[in-house]
Amino acid sequence: MHFRRAKYVPKGGPDGGDGGRGGHIIVRANRNLWTLLHLKYTKHIIATDGGKGGESRSFGKDGADQTIQVPCGTVIYDGDTGAFIHELTEDGEQYVLLRGGRGGLGNWHFRTATNQAPRYAQPGEPNQELNVILQLKVLADVGLVGFPNAGKSTLLAAVSAAKPEIADYPFTTLVPNLGIVSYRDNQSFCMADIPGIIEGASEGKGLGLRFLRHIERNALLLFMIPSTSDDIQHEYDVLLNELEQYNAELLEKQRIVAITKCDLLDDELMANIKQHVPNDAKVIFISAVSGFGLQELKDAIWEELNKDGYKKVIEISHAPIDVKVIEHAEQEPEEEQQTIYLNEQDDWDLSKYKGIGWDE
Numbered sequence: 001m002h003f004r005r006a007k008y009v010p011k012g013g014p015d016g017g018d019g020g021r022g023g024h025i026i027v028r029a030n031r032n033l034w035t036l037l038h039l040k041y042t043k044h045i046i047a048t049d050g051g052k053g054g055e056s057r058s059f060g061k062d063g064a065d066q067t068i069q070v071p072c073g074t075v076i077y078d079g080d081t082g083a084f085i086h087e088l089t090e091d092g093e094q095y096v097l098l099r100g101g102r103g104g105l106g107n108w109h110f111r112t113a114t115n116q117a118p119r120y121a122q123p124g125e126p127n128q129e130l131n132v133i134l135q136l137k138v139l140a141d142v143g144l145v146g147f148p149n150a151g152k153s154t155l156l157a158a159v160s161a162a163k164p165e166i167a168d169y170p171f172t173t174l175v176p177n178l179g180i181v182s183y184r185d186n187q188s189f190c191m192a193d194i195p196g197i198i199e200g201a202s203e204g205k206g207l208g209l210r211f212l213r214h215i216e217r218n219a220l221l222l223f224m225i226p227s228t229s230d231d232i233q234h235e236y237d238v239l240l241n242e243l244e245q246y247n248a249e250l251l252e253k254q255r256i257v258a259i260t261k262c263d264l265l266d267d268e269l270m271a272n273i274k275q276h277v278p279n280d281a282k283v284i285f286i287s288a289v290s291g292f293g294l295q296e297l298k299d300a301i302w303e304e305l306n307k308d309g310y311k312k313v314i315e316i317s318h319a320p321i322d323v324k325v326i327e328h329a330e331q332e333p334e335e336e337q338q339t340i341y342l343n344e345q346d347d348w349d350l351s352k353y354k355g356i357g358w359d360e
Helices: 152-159 208-217 234-245 248-254 266-274 294-305 322-330
Strands: 025-029 066-070 076-080 084-088 096-100 132-136 140-146 177-182 187-191 217-227 256-259 282-285
Touching: 025 076, 025 084, 084 096, 096 177, 140 152, 140 208, 140 234, 140 294, 152 177, 152 187, 152 256, 152 294, 208 217, 217 234, 217 294, 248 282, 256 294, 266 282, 282 294
Parallel strands: 025 066, 140 187, 140 217, 217 256, 256 282
Antiparallel strands: 025 096, 076 084, 076 132, 177 187
16 A cells, blocks of 8 residues: 655546565475486475565565476376375476465545545455475386286396396395387387285285386386296286276286296296287287397387387376375384393393494
8 A cells, every 4th residue: 555645746546556465385306316316305496575565566576486396107196185286297297285365455446436545455366385205106108016026036137137136035026127028120119117906905914005006107007927936817807906906097007927037948838828818918928037028028029119100108197095094104104112021040241232322
């Protein structure tokens, strides 16, 4: 609110300007980012308020926008309800997460013939708050799906330069790994290895619930089942069921089944296994250790990825997430306390236990 004051103008009238808008909160995709680690300790992002209007009908300045840089493939969910908000897949794509409030009108707008000196102005819109969850869904051409110890990391290390951890115990892979697989004529495609899926992964068992989302952005699913499995068809059905329970649209993706660890099989055993393999997908026998069948697998993958009218980036309707399950998974488990009981004849000098946690 302001009135004009000038020499020889005793009644200049109202000339209060409008206030500026508040700053926007903008999320922008950046292809130079690969993780959301830079946001780990940035829990609160606040844009500035708009400036106040001035005399002579001058506008207040707009508040400074805040831009959140995220990698391509980031999906935004409402942190309170778990509802899907938006996803960013292209470099430079941006989404206005919260718009700044509009500035109020100055008293110049409220002058009338009967109210020539309004002594009030319109307040600006109040600020808004929003709690969101950002999830990164890996963008890859081929996603490896299988039980723990099915040979997924071994295959990725054999066909690409990626160096995932490989061991003979379950859940060796704890984080998704990406590898670029070279093909003929200097062409290539991207392969993603996610932690093993077990029965009940869609309900939160094992590590599947945390990493099943990475399969949603893969153009092709490569199911990996070891030849040493007791029931190949059953394992395949379990994997399909877990994908369906998580997101039914995943079953619409193209699939290839790779029977792994076939370096010790002869033609007779392979013919016997073919009678118990799925019929709704192409089946290929491979061995990542000896290299058997790897070129045939690459050819099959390349053929599927380059079919006419086949889209590499599959549109997925993202289902709401369970906020309570995510909050529970992020909580670190409490360390188990250990107690030492000593008899009278035992040595009571606890200095030898220092360094292993028993002296606390």
